[in-house]
Amino acid sequence: MTCLLPTIIALDFDGVICDGLREYFATTKLAYEQIWQQKPEQNLEELEISFCKLRPVIETGWEMPVLLRALILGIDESEILTSWNLVKEQIVTTEKLETKVISKTLDSVRDNWITNDLSGWLELHRFYPGLLKVLAKIISSSSELYIITTKEGRFVQQLLQQQGIAIARDYIIGKESKRPKYETLRLLRDSSQNTDVSFWFVEDRLPALQLVKQQPDLKTMIELFLADWGYNTERDRKIAWEDPDIELISLEEFNQKFTPVKF
Numbered sequence: 001m002t003c004l005l006p007t008i009i010a011l012d013f014d015g016v017i018c019d020g021l022r023e024y025f026a027t028t029k030l031a032y033e034q035i036w037q038q039k040p041e042q043n044l045e046e047l048e049i050s051f052c053k054l055r056p057v058i059e060t061g062w063e064m065p066v067l068l069r070a071l072i073l074g075i076d077e078s079e080i081l082t083s084w085n086l087v088k089e090q091i092v093t094t095e096k097l098e099t100k101v102i103s104k105t106l107d108s109v110r111d112n113w114i115t116n117d118l119s120g121w122l123e124l125h126r127f128y129p130g131l132l133k134v135l136a137k138i139i140s141s142s143s144e145l146y147i148i149t150t151k152e153g154r155f156v157q158q159l160l161q162q163q164g165i166a167i168a169r170d171y172i173i174g175k176e177s178k179r180p181k182y183e184t185l186r187l188l189r190d191s192s193q194n195t196d197v198s199f200w201f202v203e204d205r206l207p208a209l210q211l212v213k214q215q216p217d218l219k220t221m222i223e224l225f226l227a228d229w230g231y232n233t234e235r236d237r238k239i240a241w242e243d244p245d246i247e248l249i250s251l252e253e254f255n256q257k258f259t260p261v262k263f
Contacts, residue, residue, distance in 0.1 A: 005143040006198035006223070008188055009258065013149035013156050015204030015230030017131050021052045023124035028064040030109045035065055035102060040072050047071045056231045057084040059205070060150045060175065062103040066091050081233070107152060114158065122162050128229060130255040135165050137259050146188060147172045148181050148201075182212045185222060199223065202254070204230020206240060213245050225249045 014020050028051070029044050050071055057080060058064055066088045070080055073091075080087055092099065113121045138145045147167065149156055153174030160167055173184050181203070189197055203209050204227040213219050226232065226240040229251045240248040249257070 005138065005141055005258070006200045007192060008144045008146065008197060008199045009138055010146045010148050010185060010188065010199070010201045012203045012205070012208075012227075012230075013147050013151055015232075016202055016227045017127065017135070017147070018159060019126045019128060020124070021055060022126075023121065024055065024064060025051050026124060027106060027109050027113070028068050030113075031102070031105045032065045032068050034105050034109070035097070036069070042072060044068070044072075050077055053077065054080050056205070056233050056236065057081060058231070059207070060103075061106050062099045063088055064106070065102055066097070069095075110152075110155060114155075122159065125159055127163065128251060130251070132163055132165060134255055134258050135160075135167075139165070139167070144192075145171060148184050149173070150175045152176060180211065181208050182215050182218060185212060185218060186215070189218070189221070197221065200225065200258075202227055202249070202258075204232050206232060206236040206246075209240070209246050219245065223247065225254075227251075227254065 011017060025048050032044075033039055047068065051068060054067060054071075054077060058067060067080070069091055070087055075087060091097070110121070135145070145167065147156060149172070151174055153169065153172040153176055156172050156174060157167070157169060160172075177184060185199070185201060189199060199222040201209075201212065201222050202225040206226060209224045209226060212222060212224060224246045226237065226246055226248050228237050228248055237248055240246045
């Protein structure tokens with residue numbers, strides 16, 4: 001007999017399956033030099049700790065060079081944590097930046113890196129302990145596994161293939177879909193052939209889970225989990241702990257809960 005998993009399991013990638021902080025910072029540095037067409041006088045390596053600490057404020061990739069810009073400009077960490085939307089909008093407006101250009105620059109840096117030094121690019125990513133085994137077991141179960149991410153789907157597929165995890169491209173929904181995650185969840189629900197759909201969604205960004213909660217048709221049918229090992233803050237975890245609609249889950253609990261157990 002098997003302990004049943006839900007009909008659909010949707011997982012975020014960065015901060016849930018994979019820790020890409022080293023790659024984020026390395027790619028951001030290269031993109032920064034292209035966007036601002038200069039090498040900062042400051043040693044950027046000195047900003048890596050702050051950059052990684054502030055990673056939870058990032059919603060989509062184009063914001064990363066802007067975050068680095070904010071640190072170079074000397075904006076205080078606490079201001080970035082509490083008022084990131086205002087900080088990034090001010091930088092984008094004042095410096096007349098185009099978010100699409102920033103995004104394309106980041107993707108171009110990654111594409112060139114993968115083309116010219118695939119092994120070096122892959123080495124900058126670390127999969128969280130136990131996650132690859134869990135993915136393999138879910139894939140072999142009766143559940144449908146989807147990855148919903150703000151990263152380009154092709155980059156996610158490249159990383160998983162390198163680890164021997166084969167997930168069809170249609171099951172990796174990246175930023176190219178150009179829609180919010182809650183809308184993707186709705187589409188997955190509606191496309192399911194199962195009339196009695198059960199659904200789990202694991203995300204490391206609290207705002208993404210809160211947006212799902214705000215959808216009346218999703219709130220009651222999707223179980224929401226905040227991954228406490230991902231890119232979130234102590235404040236985020238406290239809010240999730242006190243929210244009856246969101247389950248704060250540890251990596252150990254995830255590995256146990258999301259593994260089909262035969263007995």
